[in-house]
Amino acid sequence: MNEFDDKSVEQIEEQEYTTLNLGPTHPATHGIFQNVLTMDGEIIVDAVQTIGYIHRAFEKIAEHRPYNQITTLTDRLNYCSSPINNMGWHMTVEKLIGVEIPKRAQYMRVIIMELARISDHLVCNAVVGVDSGALTGFTYLFQWREKIYDIFEQICGARLTTNIGRIGGLERDFSDEVYKKIKEFLHDFPKGFTEFSNLLERNRIFVDRVANTGAISAERALSFGFTGPNLRAAGVDYDVRVMTPYSSYQDFEFAIPIGEKGDTYDRFIVRQNEIWESLKIIRQALDNMPQGKWYADVPEFYLPPKEDVYTKMEALIYHFKVVMGETDVPKGEIYHSVEGGNGELGFYLISDGGRAPFRLHFRRPSFIYYQAYPEMIKGSMLSDAILTMSSLNVIAGELDA
């Protein structure tokens, strides 16, 4: 009798659940993710994730490409901050071949990477605003992202998938126009960004909407492999730039903003504050820009100037070798990581001495922390789940590789 009763209760409960497909192409997911949600009314009971919709087998392709051609693959990981991916890859190869690049190039890289970080955080925070119902801030911040892309365009000719820099340095020195654009940005952006901050940071409607939703404890965040702003929002001050400085980050003064509760509001605020810190770093890099060359002396990897290719035998040979990917690299294995827009972006490279990597693995922060998503949204409302996802800033390109 009792058994029968239990079953019938279960069956009734099962009937009451609704299955809801969130994605794969839902405007609120900002990318191609599918979540099959089991809903009890408006409360999420369970979530099953499907990923891989834009899997492009980068790790396989990378095993067949010379080192300089892999840069374009890294562009397409986190396409909101491609320059950081590009630089991370260049630094990995430079570490492998044992090249120290000039201070000036390192400072130029820092400026570019911090601009990329700002644009990444701008998009994320603007979208958090949108998903909570504030579209104005988004349209406004996108203009500033455009200004950053203008700077990238001036430096390297591309805006989104930048392919910026080369193994051994940067492709060219910053022109006067670049300096002008950066200075204009540094002058105008804080004012615009303050307006955005004033609109949301202390806004009662917004705070009520995002505080205490999608929270994760520091312990769980570490177990789930969180890095970057999402981990810092949970209260762990881990930042690759400070922990294992690369590209002269030890020369700069900046703080690591952290949160307390690891909820959507903390993630938002951590990103807001990081934008200010990035601005500080860019100012310091500009003020202390060292003199010198913007590339290291590695002719086997760094393309010679075009004039030389037409007039000098040696430059012609190196040009051919670089373009055809005919350079042998040392054997070895190496792990190098940089602080990407979303966390620790790592490159694990095994070289067998050939022209292409024997094995290249990308440690993609989005891929690793997105697995915590079901745990973070269980028991919450659907509308909170949307906000949680946008505040995690999962980028489909990085997720699927």
Added chain:
Amino acid sequence: MSELTNVYIAEKLRNQFGEAILSASEPYDMLTLVVNPSIAHSVINWLKNDNEIKIQFLTDVCGAQFPEIEGQEFCVIYHLHSLTNNIRIRIKSFIPASNSIIATVSDLFESANWQERETYDFYGIIFEGHPNLTRILNVDEMDYFPLRKEYPLEDGTRTDKEDKYFGR
């Protein structure tokens, strides 16, 4: 407390696990240990619970294939990180193609879950005890493991990229 150098950590692990630590080296300053696959899980567990080294963070899990090394065709690579001591350790375990099974570490670190699924998806390495070892990035119907070296990236009948044209 003595200083936590790579040599010291390797020595400490050797004392604990003896012969099962097959080799220790420091390519580019990162302590790299090759361990017997049967103890990979216990080594990571021990490192996690050690009060001195304090590994709290699993940075990365990935696979690799070395078709030339007989009996050790596949390799699982773990990158561990101690955030308190800022030490990174790489653990490698070689497993044979005939029996490519290794214990999961997803019971120690949640982050290993998807990374092990990805490794399975790419190389077909079985992680014993994994809660849900299915494909993750590729379609479920796929009947091969695409990152294995025997599967070429491009059409094998192409001749315009043959090495002889490039003097290799």
